[in-house]
Amino acid sequence: MPEPSRLPPDEVALRFPDGFLLGCATASHQVEGGNHNDWSEFERQPGRILDGSISGTACDHWNRWPQDLDDLAALGQNAHRFSVEWARVEPQEGRFDLEVLDHYAAVAAGCRERGMEPFVTLHHFTLPLWLAERGGVLAPEAPLRFARYTAACAKAMGETVRWWVTINEPVILAVLGYLEGHWPPARRSLPRTFAALRALVRMHASAATALRAAARRHGWEARISVAHHMRGMTPEDPGSRLDRLAAAIPDLVLNRWFLLACRDGRLPAPVGRGQPVEGAAGSLDWIGLNYYADELVGFDIRRPGSLFARRGPDPSLPRSSFGWTIDPGGLHRALLRLSKEFPLPIVITENGVADQDDELRPRFIVDHLAAVHSAIAAGADVRGYLHWTSMDNFEWAEGYSKRFGLFAVDRQTMRRRPKPSAELYARICRAGGIPRELLADALAAPRTGIASG
Numbered sequence: 001m002p003e004p005s006r007l008p009p010d011e012v013a014l015r016f017p018d019g020f021l022l023g024c025a026t027a028s029h030q031v032e033g034g035n036h037n038d039w040s041e042f043e044r045q046p047g048r049i050l051d052g053s054i055s056g057t058a059c060d061h062w063n064r065w066p067q068d069l070d071d072l073a074a075l076g077q078n079a080h081r082f083s084v085e086w087a088r089v090e091p092q093e094g095r096f097d098l099e100v101l102d103h104y105a106a107v108a109a110g111c112r113e114r115g116m117e118p119f120v121t122l123h124h125f126t127l128p129l130w131l132a133e134r135g136g137v138l139a140p141e142a143p144l145r146f147a148r149y150t151a152a153c154a155k156a157m158g159e160t161v162r163w164w165v166t167i168n169e170p171v172i173l174a175v176l177g178y179l180e181g182h183w184p185p186a187r188r189s190l191p192r193t194f195a196a197l198r199a200l201v202r203m204h205a206s207a208a209t210a211l212r213a214a215a216r217r218h219g220w221e222a223r224i225s226v227a228h229h230m231r232g233m234t235p236e237d238p239g240s241r242l243d244r245l246a247a248a249i250p251d252l253v254l255n256r257w258f259l260l261a262c263r264d265g266r267l268p269a270p271v272g273r274g275q276p277v278e279g280a281a282g283s284l285d286w287i288g289l290n291y292y293a294d295e296l297v298g299f300d301i302r303r304p305g306s307l308f309a310r311r312g313p314d315p316s317l318p319r320s321s322f323g324w325t326i327d328p329g330g331l332h333r334a335l336l337r338l339s340k341e342f343p344l345p346i347v348i349t350e351n352g353v354a355d356q357d358d359e360l361r362p363r364f365i366v367d368h369l370a371a372v373h374s375a376i377a378a379g380a381d382v383r384g385y386l387h388w389t390s391m392d393n394f395e396w397a398e399g400y401s402k403r404f405g406l407f408a409v410d411r412q413t414m415r416r417r418p419k420p421s422a423e424l425y426a427r428i429c430r431a432g433g434i435p436r437e438l439l440a441d442a443l444a445a446p447r448t449g450i451a452s453g
């Protein structure tokens with residue numbers, strides 16, 4: 001069989017547009033090891049992490065990043081997303097660690113040297129302890145502090161980095177930290193959840209303003225967004241008005257609210273009262289989409305705390321070992337929906353599957369990329385796809401019990417081992433599309449749940 005890179009053009013069944021970006025996404029706390037932040041404190045509290053683990057040395061990516069980037073470049077990836085750990089950059093308020101900033105600048109440059117476009121996330125769920133102690137994102141000074149830290153990152157990396165993500169999944173952070181209480185600060189209250197959402201818009205806006213000011217001053221190009229999590233909310237019974245209403249409310253708050261605020265520069269109802277936020281209007285140059293799964297929603301009178309909504313997986317669909325449904329159609333729908341309401345270029349900043357033994361992932365990748373391809377054919381302006389994730393890592397409250405990586409990591413030796421899906425993804429990256437054979441194999445493979453976790 002010829003090398004995928006040498007496949008003649010007609011062997012690529014679904015080709016992506018020229019310049020399409022294909023890579024992986026990671027986050028500092030999940031891979032670096034040795035972090036000291038609100039999460040590392042939280043992990044030590046009994047009962048917080050499913051398997052009782054702490055992030056600890058994680059994947060030791062802080063030290064092993066050159067080899068890790070080599071491995072990804074060898075797969076033929078032309079993009080890579082990583083995050084900067086605020087707690088390392090600014091371990092005490094106002095004291096910036098220049099060596100740490102140099103480290104991240106080297107990682108960004110290291111991506112470029114290997115032919116991978118760097119995507120940099122400034123905040124991926126973790127906070128420095130000094131800010132967490134003052135209320136975290138609810139601290140009145142959070143937007144200003146975040147802007148100052150952003151300015152330091154821009155100074156260190158602005159020449160190298162074009163694609164910036166200010167905040168990863170702000171809505172998930174607010175929901176898990178303040179509504180469901182599974183993540184720090186684990187303080188459950190609906191008013192606080194809404195306050196956190198408003199604060200996160202302010203933080204994003206102030207960071208975007210700082211980035212734009214730096215880019216203007218130095219003549220750099222900065223393309224700014226957030227990584228926005230979307231979960232389609234389908235009414236259990238589409239014929240029932242109550243189910244439709246029960247689905248519409250979480251759909252507005254989880255899927256649309258944050259983007260509306262960034263588009264219009266105001267905090268819309270039901271989370272806000274239309275208050276203006278300086279720097280928010282038009283603050284997105286593109287949309288980062290994190291897509292994993294859709295949910296079914298039914299009206300439930302016994303759940304006033306969840307706005308009378310019962311949410312869960314569609315039982316007719318296969319599931320990952322996280323219990324999330326697998327449905328590439330959901331990604332296709334999310335892309336078309338976004339394109340219609342927020343007509344901006346889109347990059348899929350995360351999409352992946354928890355799969356203990358790499359049984360689901362090969363077909364998952366092919367099916368989801370085929371869905372991206374068909375969304376582009378239907379008019380969506382999608383510029384890239386970043387798979388979550390390069391290697392098995394610390395999956396927040398699930399600890400090390402969920403495996404999302406293309407590479408397995410031996411937790412004793414830290415050795416990385418490519419899984420079959422890494423090879424498959426390499427063939428796609430090198431071909432700039434889905435080779436005919438992979439598509440045929442995927443279509444022949446069973447699609448129903450293997451969920452082995």
Ligand code: FCB
Pocket residue numbers: 027030168169172229290350388395396404
């Ligand atoms: C997303 C997070 C990412 C990872 C994946 C599985 O919500 O952004 O850090 O945990 O889920």
